[in-house]
Amino acid sequence: MLTDRQLLILKIIVDDFIRFGQPVGSRTLSKKEQITFSSATIRNEMADLEELGFIEKTHISSGRVPSQKGYRYYVDHLLPPVQLTQKDVQAIQSIFHEQIYELEKLIEKSAQILSDLTNYTTVVLGPSVKEHKLKTIQIVPLNAETAVAIIVTDTGYVEKHVVTLPSSIPPSDVEKMVNILNERLTGVPLEDLTDKIQTEVAHVLREHIQSYDHMLRMISYSLDLNAPAQMFLSGKMNMLRQPEFSDIDKLRALLNVIEQEKEFYRLLRKHKQQGIQVKIGTENDVEGMENCSLITATYSVDGEKLGTIAVLGPTRMEYSRVISLLNLVATDLSKVLSVWYQKD
Amino acid sequence: MLTDRQLLILKIIVDDFIRFGQPVGSRTLSKKEQITFSSATIRNEMADLEELGFIEKTHISSGRVPSQKGYRYYVDHLLPPVQLTQKDVQAIQSIFHEQIYELEKLIEKSAQILSDLTNYTTVVLGPSVKEHKLKTIQIVPLNAETAVAIIVTDTGYVEKHVVTLPSSIPPSDVEKMVNILNERLTGVPLEDLTDKIQTEVAHVLREHIQSYDHMLRMISYSLDLNAPAQMFLSGKMNMLRQPEFSDIDKLRALLNVIEQEKEFYRLLRKHKQQGIQVKIGTENDVEGMENCSLITATYSVDGEKLGTIAVLGPTRMEYSRVISLLNLVATDLSKVLSVWYQKD
């Protein structure tokens, strides 16, 4: 177990390194007002801390830098009490006081304010579209051979697919089918649509519609969703400004991950239970993110998780501040969505 | 005027520099098989070319590098004849042989193949949405207070807006309004909708609908388009691999431009007439693009420009190859769209 003095030293090392980005030496530490003992004592303690794996040197005679384990301990046990400035709080709340009716816009704004305030990158995973319930299906013919199929969910999400619709199919059939689909499928979660069509709708369609085959294929294609959930990124380029990424190769690796997006999707999906989660460096298990931490929070309605909101920064990131900001945004977002979804 | 020999030297310098990225010296040049005269002669000619502003030195005793004026002359007069490989041609045509019915997907694929083949960044400006004609307007109520208004155009483009719809408004009124709008506005280009509503639809609505004010405001809001045209970028991160951007500051500046997107919008809009256009370095007049060239092409149907497709690379880019690729994609795209739009 660590002594109180070791904890103090570890905390100050991490705080200082987060602040200034420079390895912290015993002399620097001895000058801090919280510290009443000499640099030699500090050196002894630091040697112990290093042996335990909480800090490390960049080279044999350098100051110390937190190791991944050190950050982990810091985040788990040493986080300084939060203090957001009035400014931060106001900036965030101003968004949620605006009259916004579109989920996408609200989420986008949340992501943007977070990346602006932190200077890191923000990722937000929207509610899983699969769980949204179908409000209506529409098929709008465009010309002799194509039509656009439009799906609307109870959350106001709209998705479209252009489909072929040979002129041999009578318009009345199309109309009939749309009616049948809406009658039978309204209120069904999107993920269950395919099943429901097979079990309950197919036989009705076969009875009433001539080109049953083509139509069924077409409608299945339309319901095959592009995106299982929408993802929004903001402040992608903020990482350029972080001094740890002045190395072009590290930067390349990271920007590739950011650009790909699919890794984020995986990471954010992983976060199931409520609350804040901090993943440091290699804990993320993504190549290119060794020097990054990802802090995720969920937002929810009635205790049920809707989506995830996350901030990506260097491992040397302002954990305390980011966690507070994230908490604030997540709870505000949850509140607004609770009001929306109540009205159903 | 430049002599034939000067032209030959200029051409070889540009070709060589594009290929290897290193300043070209007289000795290197004298070894090229096209060159029959000595390095001393070359030095004399180069001194003249430099005085005329076509080439420059990176430092006083270095080899020569094309200046912006040099690239300009090269592009205008010295482009080597095109030779695309079988592979390139096949890669491009494979896209256009796929069964794709969605404009967005087709454009996205075009952008992607171009950025893959060139290793540069591709930008495509879709057809101006404003000119699309309204196919239908739908209003789908979501809950007691909101609804989603959906606009579909003749090209299959779909746009949605969530709007407030107080429960005090009778559903029959909404239905009535939608009918009136569809009756009067189908086939009208989106850009004319607002006018048309004021002049032709407003008075009809007033006659038939109670909460005329709110409804009119709502519908105006819905028709206020987000995007005047859609833009697609592909291969944003390709620029990371260009050796000219191993300087982190230049990279930052460029990625900011790429991320902002609005500059591209401006640049691509500028290209009105048909054909290929090459803008080199500062000709683009965008900060951060001093070391880039932008090659744009238009695609069109029946001689009428629909959109623009562009490749962004370093000034030291493979002009000849990119121009050919761009030409091929643009003409193929035009062909496919001609078939689509013929059927209206």
Add this chain to the structure above:
DNA sequence: TTTAGCACTCGCTTCATTAGAGTGCTAACA
């Protein structure tokens, strides 16, 4: 247990040196 002191290590910067690539100029050549 704490601290002062000291030898030692390493990274960073500066400075000088050298090799190499390339130039401009001059004088000789065809």
Add this chain to the structure above:
DNA sequence: TGTTAGCACTCTAATGAAGCGAGTGCTAAA
């Protein structure tokens, strides 16, 4: 008169030595 060989010169990039400063580990004394 145009072309070329030759040479002095310039500048970059790479290399290495020297000195500085920050920091460490260890020892011995308080």
